[in-house]
Amino acid sequence: MSAADSNTNYINHTKGIMSWLLTVDHKRIGLMYMIVVLSAFAAGGFFAVAIRLELFAPEMQIFPAAPTEGASWTYNKAFTLHGAIMVFLFIIPSIPAILGNFCLPIMLGTKDVAFPRLNLASWYIYMIGAAICLYAIFFGNSVDTGWTFYTPYSTSSSSSVTMMTFGVFVLGFSSILTGMNFVVTVHKMRAPGMGWFEMPLFVWGIYATALIQILATPVLAITLLLLIMETTFGIGIFDPANGGDPVLFQHFFWFYSHPAVYIMILPGMAVMSELIAVHSHRTIFGYKLIAYSSVAIAFLGFLVWGHHMFVSGQSEFISLLFSFITFLIGVPTAIKLFNWMTTMYLGQISWNTPMLYALCFMVTFTIGGLTGVFLGALGMDIPLHDTYFVVAHFHYVMMGGTVIAFLGGLHHWWPKIFGKMYSEFWGKVGFVFIFLGFNMTFFSQFILGQQGMPRRYADYAGFEKTQLFETYHQFSTVGSLILAVGFIIILIYLVHSLIAGKKAPANPWGGLSMEWATSSPPPAHNFLEDPVCKHGPYDYDKVRPEDI
Amino acid sequence: MEPKGTFLLPPQASTIAPEIDALYMFIFYLSVFFFIVITAGTLYFAVKYRKKEGESFSLTSGLRHNTKLEIIWSVIPTILFMIIFAWGWKVFLQAHAIPANAKTIHVQANQWAWNFQYSTLKGIGNSNDLYIPVNQPIKLSMYSKDVIHSLFIPDFRVKMDALPGRNTTLWFEATAVGEYDLYCTEYCGLDHSRMNRTVHVLSEEDYAAFLADVVQPRKFDEIYQASCRSCHSLDGSIGTGPTFKGLWGRTSEFTDGTSLTIVGDVGAKYIRDSVYNPNLQRVKGFSQAMPTHKNSITEEEIQHIVDGLKFLDQPGEQPPSEQGN
Numbered sequence: 072m073s074a075a076d077s078n079t080n081y082i083n084h085t086k087g088i089m090s091w092l093l094t095v096d097h098k099r100i101g102l103m104y105m106i107v108v109l110s111a112f113a114a115g116g117f118f119a120v121a122i123r124l125e126l127f128a129p130e131m132q133i134f135p136a137a138p139t140e141g142a143s144w145t146y147n148k149a150f151t152l153h154g155a156i157m158v159f160l161f162i163i164p165s166i167p168a169i170l171g172n173f174c175l176p177i178m179l180g181t182k183d184v185a186f187p188r189l190n191l192a193s194w195y196i197y198m199i200g201a202a203i204c205l206y207a208i209f210f211g212n213s214v215d216t217g218w219t220f221y222t223p224y225s226t227s228s229s230s231s232v233t234m235m236t237f238g239v240f241v242l243g244f245s246s247i248l249t250g251m252n253f254v255v256t257v258h259k260m261r262a263p264g265m266g267w268f269e270m271p272l273f274v275w276g277i278y279a280t281a282l283i284q285i286l287a288t289p290v291l292a293i294t295l296l297l298l299i300m301e302t303t304f305g306i307g308i309f310d311p312a313n314g315g316d317p318v319l320f321q322h323f324f325w326f327y328s329h330p331a332v333y334i335m336i337l338p339g340m341a342v343m344s345e346l347i348a349v350h351s352h353r354t355i356f357g358y359k360l361i362a363y364s365s366v367a368i369a370f371l372g373f374l375v376w377g378h379h380m381f382v383s384g385q386s387e388f389i390s391l392l393f394s395f396i397t398f399l400i401g402v403p404t405a406i407k408l409f410n411w412m413t414t415m416y417l418g419q420i421s422w423n424t425p426m427l428y429a430l431c432f433m434v435t436f437t438i439g440g441l442t443g444v445f446l447g448a449l450g451m452d453i454p455l456h457d458t459y460f461v462v463a464h465f466h467y468v469m470m471g472g473t474v475i476a477f478l479g480g481l482h483h484w485w486p487k488i489f490g491k492m493y494s495e496f497w498g499k500v501g502f503v504f505i506f507l508g509f510n511m512t513f514f515s516q517f518i519l520g521q522q523g524m525p526r527r528y529a530d531y532a533g534f535e536k537t538q539l540f541e542t543y544h545q546f547s548t549v550g551s552l553i554l555a556v557g558f559i560i561i562l563i564y565l566v567h568s569l570i571a572g573k574k575a576p577a578n579p580w581g582g583l584s585m586e587w588a589t590s591s592p593p594p595a596h597n598f599l600e601d602p603v604c605k606h607g608p609y610d611y612d613k614v615r616p617e618d619i
Numbered sequence: 620m621e622p623k624g625t626f627l628l629p630p631q632a633s634t635i636a637p638e639i640d641a642l643y644m645f646i647f648y649l650s651v652f653f654f655i656v657i658t659a660g661t662l663y664f665a666v667k668y669r670k671k672e673g674e675s676f677s678l679t680s681g682l683r684h685n686t687k688l689e690i691i692w693s694v695i696p697t698i699l700f701m702i703i704f705a706w707g708w709k710v711f712l713q714a715h716a717i718p719a720n721a722k723t724i725h726v727q728a729n730q731w732a733w734n735f736q737y738s739t740l741k742g743i744g745n746s747n748d749l750y751i752p753v754n755q756p757i758k759l760s761m762y763s764k765d766v767i768h769s770l771f772i773p774d775f776r777v778k779m780d781a782l783p784g785r786n787t788t789l790w791f792e793a794t795a796v797g798e799y800d801l802y803c804t805e806y807c808g809l810d811h812s813r814m815n816r817t818v819h820v821l822s823e824e825d826y827a828a829f830l831a832d833v834v835q836p837r838k839f840d841e842i843y844q845a846s847c848r849s850c851h852s853l854d855g856s857i858g859t860g861p862t863f864k865g866l867w868g869r870t871s872e873f874t875d876g877t878s879l880t881i882v883g884d885v886g887a888k889y890i891r892d893s894v895y896n897p898n899l900q901r902v903k904g905f906s907q908a909m910p911t912h913k914n915s916i917t918e919e920e921i922q923h924i925v926d927g928l929k930f931l932d933q934p935g936e937q938p939p940s941e942q943g944n
Binding site for chain 1 (some may be wrong): 624626627628629638639642643646649650653654657658660661662664665668669670674676677678679680681682683684688689692693696697700701703704706707708709710711712713714715765766767769771773774776777778779780782783784785787798799800802803804805806807808809811812813815817
């Protein structure tokens with residue numbers, strides 16, 4: 072490798088803002104997603120802190136009890152925006168669009184995704200969708216329906232539901248096109264010598280996710296179109312006053328949104344397999360079982376939507392089927408946890424920041440999964456449904472699972488993406504804040520929910536249980552502030568590493584998958600020579616890192 | 620004596636609560652066990668196989684799978700999941716199978732209030748808090764006037780959505796006198812968090828006193844619908860009994876040969892007699908089909924019937940319309 076080669080890479084080989092806005096390089100598109108998706112995360116986090124401060128004590132603290140002239144913000148709008156932004160603008164695109172875009176082609180040993188222009192188009196569609204949502208929030212009347220847009224409240228609400236759902240509708244196409252791009256890339260663009268079972272498990276996870284994105288997201292689009300037709304043209308689909316069925320919306324919505332839960336968690340599991348294997352420096356235990364269980368989860372994920380509706384008045388028999396399939400989906404999830412744990416057995420484990428996040432995932436995601444067992448059991452769901460128990464459960468899955476995995480993945484691939492090492496010391500400090508803050512915020516919410524605290528409550532004054540609730544709410548709010556400090560620490564040291572970080576070697580962790588075989592950051596076309604797959608991604612028993 | 624809650628769970632104040640809590644404790648202990656297995660295993664390996672400071676990477680174990688182990692950790696969770704599934708279904712059925720002797724209270728939800736309606740022989744009463752007798756199965760028959768709401772009583776472990784355009788039902792049997800929180804748990808707009816009320820569980824005597832206090836005598840329309848409409852028409856057509864149309868002021872001839880013009884106090888007395896003792900004077904041409912209504916219509920309500928019959932004949936006024944059930 073000549074000196075000139077080592078100094079040009081995908082970041083600096085062309086210059087100027089247009090070279091980024093018109094790029095078809097998957098790595099640059101991944102970075103552009105990183106900027107906007109993480110901005111969305113910051114916005115969603117802002118609303119989260121506002122929610123927690125409001126709930127610090129009974130009575131209203133920071134929001135007005137009712138919207139007034141000049142102060143139209145209400146608690147209900149805040150929690151709606153927290154949910155909608157986190158789900159549609161952050162967590163769905165987070166791992167696939169940022170880490171998937173950047174890593175997937177390199178891990179497959181190819182120059183780019185199958186359709187690079189379409190990939191750029193997906194980013195612009197995301198931006199248009201996000202812009203429409205922002206317009207609805209700041210120039211419209213915002214939204215106060217909850218991120219689920221349940222009818223008939225959403226069709227009777229005076230907030231900008233039509234505009235917001237249209238934004239989400241547009242965002243969906245970004246998701247569909249990215250998924251399609253990844254599926255074709257995985258099928259057609261693998262390096263010579265790479266069969267399906269020589270692919271890193273990250274690719275398997277993203278592949279399973281992409282299948283769901285393609286199959287489920289159109290249903291969301293149809294549902295939102297029907298909702299827009301009802302609110303705009305008064306066609307009776309969901310509103311019983313016009314002959315519609317309000318529960319039908321819930322069926323349609325969860326038919327997309329339950330698979331979407333797996334769009335959110337499968338990429339987290341995909342990252343976990345990389346973190347555990349690379350940082351344990353040990354071949355993954357049960358490769359095929361992990362790969363197949365991703366696909367099994369993707370498939371079964373389509374058949375459990377009714378478990379969101381056990382107390383909606385749907386037939387008891389239908390609830391029986393949904394509960395049964397929900398328990399079936401627990402099995403592949405449990406298998407993955409056992410496999411990751413066993414992968415560490417006889418390994419050579421580095422206690423660096425990405426691995427700490429992987430260990431955190433083993434704790435927090437396990438809690439998320441186990442509490443799902445409570446909610447999947449029919450009779451048990453009755454008192455827990457729509458309480459803080461559910462809030463705690465899905466935050467342990469979405470944040471304790473996906474976001475923790477994303478943070479681990481971000482640290483894991485940070486040297487590859489930017490060619491700079493972050494501070495390991497501050498990485499660990501940030502981790503401690505995240506771990507403590509997260510568990511304080513959300514573990515207390517399990518108790519709150521079990522004791523009966525309903526979700527989406529602006530105020531809990533005047534109950535028999537007010538005093539009991541207050542204790543746990545205060546604990547949770549303190550936790551959320553620690554969590555926020557953790558994220559600020561991470562932001563500071565990561566940005567600092569870009570300016571003053573040590574130069575990263577090509578393979579800082581001793582990984583064997585193909586992204587570690589190219590320089591950090593990679594050249595514009597990923598590899599200087601077309602790579603050939605000579606060994607499996609986790610052959611730590613056969614191949615030394617210096618030999619890849 | 621109001622029951623006390625624990626650190627984990629709220630007080631048990633209904634018959635279903637201990638059933639659900641038993642399942643809770645079963646899943647809870649299993650979860651604690653598996654949580655310890657996974658986190659302890661993970662931490663143990665992480666510490667035991669930790670890479671030493673300055674140590675270089677070496678070739679590690681090639682252990683890729685172990686069929687026996689993988690079968691064990693697939694089959695054991697599957698069996699446990701099936702037990703929990705079946706147990707959950709059993710409790711769910713208990714929570715949904717409404718006992719035949721359950722007393723019905725009608726619930727109407729709207730933004731942002733609850734209305735509980737109690738019907739008794741004496742009439743109908745309404746309240747915004749829920750009042751129920753202890754140790755008596757209660758069925759709530761619910762609907763919503765606007766958006767979806769959900770009725771949740773944590774200490775009873777019951778919850779069900781109230782839907783517009785559809786009836787849903789819910790039942791429970793309270794086991795301890797006291798006051799309990801009732802929440803709306805389906806997000807319904809601005810004052811969702813203020814759509815909470817109190818459930819008052821009363822002793823049998825207190826509940827009877829509550830009903831006596833809250834129940835209002837029925838008006839003509841309700842009495843007519845409940846007790847008269849199948850035999851007496853309002854439009855002049857002949858049924859099993861004479862029509863009510865034009866009854867006030869009509870001169871009726873009876874089977875005993877006498878006749879009476881139904882006006883004034885005499886008319887009112889005739890109507891009272893006809894309700895309580897219908898065969899004392901029977902209108903010619905009709906059979907002895909009418910039963911007494913001593914147990915279903917009160918003295919107070921007789922006055923409403925008389926007023927209603929007068930009202931029927933006032934020209935220009937709409938007679939009480941015939942309603943379906």
